[in-house]
Amino acid sequence: SQKIEQNSEALNIQEGKTATLTCNYTNYSPAYLQWYRQDPGRGPVFLLLIRENEKEKRKERLKVTFDTTLKQSLFHITASQPADSATYLCALQGVLNKFYFGSGTKLNVKP
Amino acid sequence: ETGVTQTPRHLVMGMTNKKSLKCEQHLGHNAMYWYKQSAKKPLELMFVYSLEERVENNSVPSRFSPECPNSSHLFLHLHTLQPEDSALYLCASSQDPTSKGDEQYFGPGTRLTVT
Numbered sequence: 001s002q003k004i005e006q007n008s009e010a011l012n013i014q015e016g017k018t019a020t021l022t023c024n025y026t027n028y029s030p031a032y033l034q035w036y037r038q039d040p041g042r043g044p045v046f047l048l049l050i051r052e053n054e055k056e057k058r059k060e061r062l063k064v065t066f067d068t069t070l071k072q073s074l075f076h077i078t079a080s081q082p083a084d085s086a087t088y089l090c091a092l093q094g095v096l097n098k099f100y101f102g103s104g105t106k107l108n109v110k111p
Numbered sequence: 112e113t114g115v116t117q118t119p120r121h122l123v124m125g126m127t128n129k130k131s132l133k134c135e136q137h138l139g140h141n142a143m144y145w146y147k148q149s150a151k152k153p154l155e156l157m158f159v160y161s162l163e164e165r166v167e168n169n170s171v172p173s174r175f176s177p178e179c180p181n182s183s184h185l186f187l188h189l190h191t192l193q194p195e196d197s198a199l200y201l202c203a204s205s206q207d208p209t210s211k212g213d214e215q216y217f218g219p220g221t222r223l224t225v226t
Contacts, residue, residue, distance in 0.1 A: 004153065008151065031212075032212045034212075034214060041219070041220075041222075042219050042220070043113065043115070043201050043202075043203070043218050043219050044154075044201075044215075044217050045113065045217070046214040046215065046216070049212050049214060051212065089154070091154075093212075093213070098156065098159075098167060098169075099144075099154075099156055099215070100153070100156075101153045101154035102153055103151060103152055103153040104153075
């Protein structure tokens with residue numbers, strides 16, 4: 001089965017800086033990878049999807065990269081704001097209907 | 112609001128009780144999922160229903176019993192649970208699980224405590 005690793009330690013950064021979160025996976029390379037945001041007491045919310053043939057994907061202040069050689073995805077938030085503070089999860093889809101999530105990295109953006 | 116609702120939001124039950132969790136999606140999606148989220152652990156996929164048929168049962172103990180009466184509703188029936196079953200139970204839906212890149216829409220979850 002697929003194993004996904006995200007940095008379990010919280011990432012603390014200053015407002016205005018760029019936050020970079022890492023997602024590493026083992027075994028096979030998925031056709032695509034997703035990133036979700038989860039706030040306390042709430043379910044995850046879909047943010048971005050990147051396909052294996054895409055090196056980079058952007059959406060407003062968010063940028064995701066996907067390196068199938070390194071088996072790694074990086075998630076960047078530029079010009080970070082305190083409202084960006086949350087836990088960010090990466091997810092892969094394996095064979096039909098089987099989704100694998102990382103345990104998430106908590107981001108704290110300090111004013 | 113994601114279009115997926117769950118009730119109750121919080122539930123405390125004893126090990127001998129029987130209770131049910133309810134999920135409803137208003138998005139017209141074809142697939143629904145149950146996940147378990149424990150502290151510091153990844154989301155664990157429990158069950159998947161596609162067009163009201165169960166297509167995935169991820170080695171979940173029989174004390175958890177899902178039911179999908181139609182494409183908009185999903186239940187998780189609980190009986191004789193153990194304290195280690197205490198967790199956040201999340202319901203999700205997606206348009207087409209057979210397509211790659213199918214994003215999931217999650218409900219707010221039910222925080223379950225087994226005493």
